[in-house]
Amino acid sequence: MDYEQRIQSVLNYIETHVQEDIPCESLVALAGFSKSHFLRVFEAYTGFTVMSYVRSRKLHLAAERLSYSNDKIADIAYDYGFESHDVFGRAFKRMYGLTPENYRKRRFLLPTFHAVNLAQQQKGAVAMIKTKPHTMIVTKPAMKLIGIECRFEDGVSSPDLWKQYFDEWQQTFGNIAHLRVEPEKEIDYALTVDRDESGYTYFIGIEVTSVDHVPPGTTARLIPKTKYARFTAIGPVGESIGRTYDYIFKEWFPYSSFQTAAGPIMEHYDMRCATHLGIPSDMQEMDIYIPIELVLTQTKEIIELQPYRAAYYKAAGRKGRKWQQVKKEAFDVMITWALSQGIDQSDLRIRAHNNGGATEEKFNYEVYMDVTGIDVSITEDSLISLMDHEGGLFIVTPALHRMLEPTGKAFCEWFEQQEKYKMTGAWFEEFLIHGGKVTLDTLIRIHYGVKRL
Incomplete structure (x- = not known):
């Protein structure tokens, strides 16, 4: 579940329990974050502190009751968790500029604090930042x-x-x-x-x-x-x-x-x-x-990868040739081949692995794609070959392309604290490519081979 889904689940919970006492600790547990992280993430997505949002939703619904019912003000206050008429009155006036009594007299006034729907917010959102920090x-x-x-x-x-x-x-x-x-x-x-x-x-x-x-x-x-x-x-x-x-x-x-x-x-x-x-x-x-x-437990999953048939290409590098050029060559060849085979370009999953580094005399950047069950053709002059992979047990963690190095380092710190698994040395990065192009915002799933102790 991603951040937006987690916060939306919290917002949905608030809506269904708005007439109850909603302790912050319950929302923290629902989101699955630490409290300090949750408070900041919630405000980033909604623009409100947690309790301000809860209080504003209670007051909004209370204002609707004032406008469209003849219920006693004290009963409305009690229904939405305010301990007294006076406490409710002060909170209401801070939000609406009127006492509940005066608000009720002006029934044409409408409440102004609607529930946040993050999916609708995103539809109208513009590009957040031109130059990434x-x-x-x-x-x-x-x-x-x-x-x-x-x-x-x-x-x-x-x-x-x-x-x-x-x-x-x-x-x-x-x-x-x-x-x-x-x-x-x-x-x-x-x-x-x-x-x-x-x-x-x-x-x-x-x-x-x-x-x-x-x-x-x-x-x-x-x-x-x-x-x-x-x-x-x-x-x-x-x-x-x-x-x-x-x-x-x-x-x-x-x-x-x-x-x-x-x-x-x-x-x-x-x-x-x-x-x-x-x-x-x-x-x-x-x-x-x-x-x-x-984070020691989040964003990690263990998968059992079954043996599979893969389309394969190896780009050869040498000292003095820019690493990014070799990497780009490998992806360009594989993406072009996938296009020639009629494979859907909107959601390519290309796995990658490098042998050696750009400072060495020779190094390789290998890319491969699972084509199990897909009817593909390899001609004699094709740059692509077919090979079989054994699969195995992997721990997987996500990363943005631009965050690949620090995420990998953080994973190694995390893994050193684990007692149930040992690394096998096998690893690869799976690029989730949209639109047939690798960018700095491409999502990557890093796979580390492990065995149970």
Whole structure:
């Protein structure tokens, strides 16, 4: 089940249990994520914190009852889980700007918070990001920061923290400028911390060498040494940052072997996005650091691959020839042959394996396709040959083409902790090709041969 399906199953559960108490832990278990990862993924897909969404759906349905029934307001409040008329009234007014009594008098007003349907959202979605952010797994040492912060929760008005930060910079932070780490780079950090199902705390500040003297009105934050996935957003910051977060949680995480770990998400702003230095908006860059941990049980499956007949091609490489050229040759030959055989190009599954690396004198890139039960012809001058594969037991993990290397490394870390299996040395990558072309967004299923101990 992919991320979208998991979150949609949570949304469906909320709809069928909206008149009940819905603890966040139940939704976490249903989604199959850690709590910290679930909270961030849910917000990425819906635009709402979990409890804000649940509360808004309850208020929406309560508003419908107010408009189209004569039920007592206290009964409606109780039916949707509000502990008293007063609690319901305050929540209702925050959402609709009217008390339940006044809302009922204006029956022509319609509720405004409809259930989220992710499939319908995707139909109207545009391409999320033109330039994929550069991604790297890094470990940052412990950090000390001083800044200002504010709690953000849906339904509660919050100040413009960035405006406050810049307005107070000289008066508040000027006195500790000498403590700033790498002052010549003018680095500002924005942190999302203390996230729970209702909201989070947003912190803006600078990294310092000491927090012994914290100016009045500011807060010190100590960040331990942490492993992060770092994403460099490219383009106008106001536009690229949102698209990059979408990419992180909707494209990168679903095909990685990581999930968000407990800890702050950090946004790193420096001279690369300084408008006062004349940096063109389309060349601006900023970094997003997501704390990560290895997922030990998700996205892995064990399959028994039966012996099969395969179409086969081997592209020969040599030192000095670009690795990608050899790889492209292999796929071009196999895809062209599949087209000549009338094999459906909309969903090709081509398996690949390399022998040796591009730095060696000679290396090969082999591709093959399961043609068991398919009537194919091989001519004398064909570049394709037929061969039999034995099959075997494999552990399979998915990856995006662009994420192949870090996913493979993460799998090896995961496998080292397993006690039931041992690697046999057999492996291959299965490319799920749509439209007859391999791209960086092509989904790959990495197969590692194993045997049970």
